Amino acid sequence: MDYIFNPAPQSFIPIEGSDQAFPVRRIYCVGRNYAEHAREMGHDPDRDPPFFFQKNPNNLLLDNSDFPYPAKTKDVHHEIELVVGLKKGGTDLSLAEAKTCIFGYAVGIDMTRRDLQGEMKKLGRPWEIGKAFEHSAPCTNMVPVETCGLIETGDIWLDVNGERKQSGKIEQMIWNIEETISYLSGLFELAPGDIIMTGTPAGVGAVKQGDLMQGHVEGVGTINCKVV
Ligand code: MN
Numbered sequence: 001m002d003y004i005f006n007p008a009p010q011s012f013i014p015i016e017g018s019d020q021a022f023p024v025r026r027i028y029c030v031g032r033n034y035a036e037h038a039r040e041m042g043h044d045p046d047r048d049p050p051f052f053f054q055k056n057p058n059n060l061l062l063d064n065s066d067f068p069y070p071a072k073t074k075d076v077h078h079e080i081e082l083v084v085g086l087k088k089g090g091t092d093l094s095l096a097e098a099k100t101c102i103f104g105y106a107v108g109i110d111m112t113r114r115d116l117q118g119e120m121k122k123l124g125r126p127w128e129i130g131k132a133f134e135h136s137a138p139c140t141n142m143v144p145v146e147t148c149g150l151i152e153t154g155d156i157w158l159d160v161n162g163e164r165k166q167s168g169k170i171e172q173m174i175w176n177i178e179e180t181i182s183y184l185s186g187l188f189e190l191a192p193g194d195i196i197m198t199g200t201p202a203g204v205g206a207v208k209q210g211d212l213m214q215g216h217v218e219g220v221g222t223i224n225c226k227v228v
Contacts (some may be wrong), residue, residue, distance in 0.1 A: 013141065024060060028197070035172065052187070060137045095178045102181075166200065
């Protein structure tokens with residue numbers, strides 16, 4: 001059967017040190033996965049089950065690309081996050097199975113129209129307009145687990161114009177990576193190409209045009225992204 005117009009191009013993340021790419025199927029995001037960030041957003045960081053939202057695969061912005069300041073907002077926040085790419089999926093995965101699904105890691109920023117997200121929270125409405133807008137997922141190349149090993153500890157930080165804004169440790173996640181994959185696989189059928197943005201440490205804040213965001217996850221890499 002012929003399509004009536006050309007299908008949208010496949011979203012992908014280049015693989016570091018390779019001319020291959022990781023084709024992206026879905027982008028899952030974990031809400032509130034670091035206690036200090038939960039507190040700064042006015043929540044109790046107890047061990048409630050994780051919760052999730054999604055961005056669209058074509059919201060990805062590849063590394064060293066500029067982030068265009070989005071429409072209808074006056075409060076765009078950075079959230080530095082460790083991104084996990086899956087090479088395998090399934091449903092109801094055990095923790096041990098979850099670990100074997102990891103293809104690799106990238107460094108991402110969950111850009112957020114905080115003012116719009118806040119209004120939606122207040123009204124009990126979905127978060128898409130705050131989270132899943134164009135270019136809202138800047139992301140580095142992906143580093144395969146064979147290269148970097150399993151990322152379970154290490155520093156995660158973000159600077160704006162050279163000033164440290166966010167800083168945390170991967171081991172401070174309330175739900176670690178295999179727990180997150182396992183839990184998510186109870187809600188959705190995971191598949192190769194799914195990526196998970198695993199939540200942000202404390203220190204989120206607004207950016208403006210001209211700002212340079214530089215974010216890092218130890219053992220994975222550094223993202224550079226200018227707001228234009
Ligand atoms: Mn986030």
